[in-house]
Amino acid sequence: MLPETPAQTAGPYVHIGTFPYAAGLTIGWNARLHELVRDKEPGEHIEINGMIYDGGNAPVTDAMIELWQADTNGGFHRSSFPGWGRAVSDFTTGEWTFRTVRPGPVLRRDGSVMAPHIMLAIFARGVNGHLSTLMYFPDDPDANSRDPILSALEPARRVTLVAKRQPNAEIHSYRFDIFLQGDSETVFFNI
Amino acid sequence: MTLELLEGHPVHRLASRYYDRDLRIQPVRHDPLYASTLLRSPTHPPLAVGETIADLSGPVFGHLKPGPLDNDLIGNFASGGLALGERIIIHGTVQDQNGRPVPETLIEIWQANAGGRYRHVRDGYLAPLDPNFSGCGRCLTDRDGRYTFKTIRPGPYPFKNGGCAWRPSHIHFSVFGATFTQRLVTQAYFEGDPLIPLCPIANTIKDPRALRTLVATLDMSAAIEFDALAYRFDIVLRGRHATFFENRTEGV
Ligand SMILES: [Fe+3]
Numbered sequence: 001m002l003p004e005t006p007a008q009t010a011g012p013y014v015h016i017g018t019f020p021y022a023a024g025l026t027i028g029w030n031a032r033l034h035e036l037v038r039d040k041e042p043g044e045h046i047e048i049n050g051m052i053y054d055g056g057n058a059p060v061t062d063a064m065i066e067l068w069q070a071d072t073n074g075g076f077h078r079s080s081f082p083g084w085g086r087a088v089s090d091f092t093t094g095e096w097t098f099r100t101v102r103p104g105p106v107l108r109r110d111g112s113v114m115a116p117h118i119m120l121a122i123f124a125r126g127v128n129g130h131l132s133t134l135m136y137f138p139d140d141p142d143a144n145s146r147d148p149i150l151s152a153l154e155p156a157r158r159v160t161l162v163a164k165r166q167p168n169a170e171i172h173s174y175r176f177d178i179f180l181q182g183d184s185e186t187v188f189f190n191i
Numbered sequence: 192m193t194l195e196l197l198e199g200h201p202v203h204r205l206a207s208r209y210y211d212r213d214l215r216i217q218p219v220r221h222d223p224l225y226a227s228t229l230l231r232s233p234t235h236p237p238l239a240v241g242e243t244i245a246d247l248s249g250p251v252f253g254h255l256k257p258g259p260l261d262n263d264l265i266g267n268f269a270s271g272g273l274a275l276g277e278r279i280i281i282h283g284t285v286q287d288q289n290g291r292p293v294p295e296t297l298i299e300i301w302q303a304n305a306g307g308r309y310r311h312v313r314d315g316y317l318a319p320l321d322p323n324f325s326g327c328g329r330c331l332t333d334r335d336g337r338y339t340f341k342t343i344r345p346g347p348y349p350f351k352n353g354g355c356a357w358r359p360s361h362i363h364f365s366v367f368g369a370t371f372t373q374r375l376v377t378q379a380y381f382e383g384d385p386l387i388p389l390c391p392i393a394n395t396i397k398d399p400r401a402l403r404t405l406v407a408t409l410d411m412s413a414a415i416e417f418d419a420l421a422y423r424f425d426i427v428l429r430g431r432h433a434t435f436f437e438n439r440t441e442g443v
Contacts, residue, residue: 001210001288001430002286002287002288002430003401003404003427004213004216004288004427004429005375005377005426005427006216006218006377006396006401006402006404006405007217007375007376007377008363008377008378008396009218009378009392010376012311012313013301013311013314013363014301014363016310016311016325016326017300017326017363017365018301020327023310023312023327024310024311024312025327027267027327028299028325028327028329054230054231055229055230058230060231066374068244068249068250068371069244070244076247076248077248077251083248084249084250091313106244108241108242110241117244119243119244119245119371123376124231126225126230126231127220127228127231127232128217128218128219128225128228128395129220130376131233132237132245134243148241149240149241180230180231180232180233181234185234186233187238188233188235188237189239189240190212190237190238190239191237191243191372
């Protein structure tokens, strides 16, 4: 078995290669990679935003965040829905945003069902290998309580993975702040 | 939430479990020598987890048609001239730990120019921008998992780390793989660069053999006469256990 190539930090200029528009470039990806849905996309459209905080409670303003999720029926690659997106934490405030659809539950090969959730991966300076976490929804506590990953966590850590509803007249909106260290450190997985 | 919804759900391709990541070859997360890690490294170890959507699937870019210059960083930002610096080819293969090539996977690279300056709104280093160089490239691997970029050798640059810290010449690489579990972001260094053993970031990898796998080697066989030197950088993504159930239907 070959050894895996080790990771290195994405560094502060990750945007040049992965989100050139944010770096001030006109070549490469020109899409708005944080918007996974167009008007007619089936499913419930939602918005997610948040910040990443470091151990000193300062917002991380140079991260690139990747999203991976199932479609509205819990499937992958079955429609035009890409399931994948990228966002950049604002260079001043640290705020990032995605527009997507609420994913359906996902069936695992062992027959267990994962509650609707979204996977997020953080790439940034000082982060030597990307950090993976899972965001669950607050609206479906029953599904969450049966989720094989969420239910295995102790309650104090489980709450770090559940987004909060926030008022928005236009679209269902969720807030998911990520804490790299400290009392409310987000649960990260060895994915 | 019903299982009917999921009936006939094809088993996601490549759905078996991956080998556990060997953390001994990976960079340490918290490293006093690399100051940026101090407040950005979680204190809890990453939690082991069973199968996730990252094992089941991942973004595919096979439909993406990279432009003819997407992998030519000497030409893809040219405005009346060509990028300055030492012209090089960097090429190699992407395979998994079982030695299987990873075809049609997206590779993105970014790098500083020959003077060590990034074309990024936040880079204020003294070295000038090159009007003909962006430092952004991408390509899909071919059916045999091969990739190639034409570029210039990036210059070293200093960074804030307390003291006199310099990055060796390096190219940042982002690779997707077949599922999200194989996702990799890393850096390629250059054979013989005396700054590698001094670099706090390179040395977050504590296993010298593992660090050596990030060093691209001079490859005269791929050099282009009177044009460019070549370096070889092969990439290995996580492999999966032998038993997998491609194209079987779940729950039947
Ligand atoms: Fe760099």
